[in-house]
Amino acid sequence: MPVVESNASNSEDYSSEGSETGSEGSIDAPPPPIPKIVANWWLNENLGSGYSGSIFKATHLHTHQVVALKVQYVNHECPTNRYERHLYPLLQGGVGMPKLYAAGVQGAWDYLAIDLLGPSLDSLYRKSGRDTMDLRTVCSIAIQLIKRLQFMHHRGVLHRDIQLGNCVIGLPPNDKIIYMIDFGFSKRFIDPYTGRHIPDMPSRRDDLEAAALMFIHLLTPRGLSWTRNGVPKTTDAHNRLKAEKRKATPEHLCRGLPSEFEEFLSYTRRLAFKETPDYDLWANKFRELAIDEGFKNPEDFIWPPPPMPAASAKTINTPLRMRTPAIPRDEMADILNNLTNLNLGAQPILGDRTNIQEALRRAKEDAQFDSTTELEKQRTQSKDTIVISSDSESGPAPIRYQAPKALRLNQLARRGLNATDNAALSKLVKEFVDVLQMNSSRTLTREAFTFLDVLYKQLDDPSVFVTPQRHQSFNEQVPEKEPAHVKLGVVARLRREVMLVQSNKALAALVADFAKVTNKSTGRTVTKDGFAFLEGLSERLKALQ
Numbered sequence: 001m002p003v004v005e006s007n008a009s010n011s012e013d014y015s016s017e018g019s020e021t022g023s024e025g026s027i028d029a030p031p032p033p034i035p036k037i038v039a040n041w042w043l044n045e046n047l048g049s050g051y052s053g054s055i056f057k058a059t060h061l062h063t064h065q066v067v068a069l070k071v072q073y074v075n076h077e078c079p080t081n082r083y084e085r086h087l088y089p090l091l092q093g094g095v096g097m098p099k100l101y102a103a104g105v106q107g108a109w110d111y112l113a114i115d116l117l118g119p120s121l122d123s124l125y126r127k128s129g130r131d132t133m134d135l136r137t138v139c140s141i142a143i144q145l146i147k148r149l150q151f152m153h154h155r156g157v158l159h160r161d162i163q164l165g166n167c168v169i170g171l172p173p174n175d176k177i178i179y180m181i182d183f184g185f186s187k188r189f190i191d192p193y194t195g196r197h198i199p200d201m202p203s204r205r206d207d208l209e210a211a212a213l214m215f216i217h218l219l220t221p222r223g224l225s226w227t228r229n230g231v232p233k234t235t236d237a238h239n240r241l242k243a244e245k246r247k248a249t250p251e252h253l254c255r256g257l258p259s260e261f262e263e264f265l266s267y268t269r270r271l272a273f274k275e276t277p278d279y280d281l282w283a284n285k286f287r288e289l290a291i292d293e294g295f296k297n298p299e300d301f302i303w304p305p306p307p308m309p310a311a312s313a314k315t316i317n318t319p320l321r322m323r324t325p326a327i328p329r330d331e332m333a334d335i336l337n338n339l340t341n342l343n344l345g346a347q348p349i350l351g352d353r354t355n356i357q358e359a360l361r362r363a364k365e366d367a368q369f370d371s372t373t374e375l376e377k378q379r380t381q382s383k384d385t386i387v388i389s390s391d392s393e394s395g396p397a398p399i400r401y402q403a404p405k406a407l408r409l410n411q412l413a414r415r416g417l418n419a420t421d422n423a424a425l426s427k428l429v430k431e432f433v434d435v436l437q438m439n440s441s442r443t444l445t446r447e448a449f450t451f452l453d454v455l456y457k458q459l460d461d462p463s464v465f466v467t468p469q470r471h472q473s474f475n476e477q478v479p480e481k482e483p484a485h486v487k488l489g490v491v492a493r494l495r496r497e498v499m500l501v502q503s504n505k506a507l508a509a510l511v512a513d514f515a516k517v518t519n520k521s522t523g524r525t526v527t528k529d530g531f532a533f534l535e536g537l538s539e540r541l542k543a544l545q
């Protein structure tokens with residue numbers, strides 16, 4: 001069936017707009033009751049009603065095709081169907097974009113026949129009675145929504161009404177896919193005649209900012225404050241709400257959440273009016289976040305969330321903002337037991353069960369790096385492997401556990417603190433490069449900055465005892481964004497200089513520059529030059545014994 005067709009002999013095709021004026025009623029007259037049949041579509045149950053119209057499940061009288069029919073009174077003051085029928089054709093063919101089967105006006109009724117879909121995210125969330133949505137679900141929403149916006153923007157259309165009620169899931173078997181609906185406020189932002197961005201209107205960054213706030217809302221117990229009391233009813237209330245929104249910094253809104261959410265919101269706010277957002281980068285970041293948390297197929301929206309394997313349940317099902325770093329006593333005993341059995345190859349082994357003091361010291365160090373839950377997480381990770389062996393030769397075969405990126409970076413930082421010569425540091429830098437290349441995002445995360453900070457301090461003045469903290473100095477630099485070419489220039493210079501320096505102190509200065517410039521760059525991604533710099537650093541450390 002063609003994407004858009006006129007499907008009724010007694011209705012007017014969507015392209016024949018002139019006939020709208022000939023319809024029943026005047027602007028002020030109240031709408032007549034909606035008939036049982038509109039343009040050969042038999043209306044079944046009502047699926048939802050918005051300000052400007054109603055949506056019905058409808059069956060075609062002759063073909064028996066079942067669709068969602070969006071019906072609107074032609075004289076409605078907000079004639080969104082009239083706009084939507086021109087936007088749907090621009091969006092056909094994209095994943096998560098409802099198909100438009102027919103559109104037109106019959107009598108007093110302006111209709112659109114589109115794919116019949118499932119419930120909205122808003123209704124799923126409300127019906128679940130939960131305080132927050134789980135991280136896995138929010139990551140899947142984030143990945144899908146960013147991709148939907150990428151598609152729409154690529155077709156030159158802004159959504160302009162991003163909210164939970166306008167994201168619906170498909171009907172089985174498409175119930176893992178999120179669809180965008182309600183293009184009543186959508187607009188073209190590219191002028192079809194000039195091919196240029198239309199000035200003085202919202203732009204792509206606004207859609208993305210709304211999406212970022214939606215993700216944060218879902219992870220905030222009871223939601224973001226300004227969404228709690230509904231639409232403000234007085235001017236005062238409206239102004240209060242606007243002020244509240246203005247005051248809400250990304251840092252404040254995202255306290256206690258994985259850093260990706262704060263970084264994404266800040267990113268959307270830093271985008272220039274006409275700038276094309278880096279959709280792939282952010283979809284990947286949310287994919288990796290989910291994978292780092294132990295989830296498989298993070299892109300699929302699965303509702304209700306499947307039960308987590310026992311090992312990950314503590315980190316995932318606990319509302320994020322309520323997480324406490326403390327570990328219950330009996331769990332700590334288990335962790336210590338595992339620690340005593342860790343076989344870390346050439347690294348100092350924690351020893352047998354008699355060496356409890358050493359195990360305790362290391363467990364405390366792990367806790368300082370905020371990796372106390374990582375021992376749990378590693379069971380579900382996919383990249384690196386740590387062998388946890390039994391303590392007796394005749395015991396069961398070694399269990400292979402997978403170590404996530406964050407855990408490995410924290411381990412590297414801890415080993416950095418204990419390194420006493422350049423050869424050891426050189427090896428650590430080499431491993432650091434390997435860990436960064438573990439997955440596609442190649443981003444400097446908090447843990448990566450922590451490692452660089454330890455490295456810097458060891459090179460700059462190894463006599464000073466370093467107490468690692470989660471927020472390290474590089475990470476706390478106020479990230480003023482610099483144009484990409486500035487960053488590229490600096491890193492290319494660092495890459496050349498690292499081969500020439502003659503002292504650890506000079507290397508420390510280069511490490512500091514590298515961390516700073518990457519921290520200021522969009523996405524904090526390590527470029528080719530960045531990796532060449534790190535590899536050169538590892539080589540130079542070997543040479544400067």
Ligand SMILES: Nc1ncnc2c1ncn2[C@@H]1O[C@H](COP(=O)(O)OP(=O)(O)OP(=O)(O)O)[C@@H](O)[C@H]1O
Nearest residue numbers: 047048050051052053055068115116117120181182
């Ligand atoms: N294709 C569809 N299949 C199933 N249900 C749908 C479909 N489209 C919309 N709905 C349901 O109808 C509700 C209203 O839809 P929609 O937002 O498109 O209408 P609207 O009149 O533009 O609403 P509003 O005035 O709130 O913007 C949705 O929240 C959803 O629950």
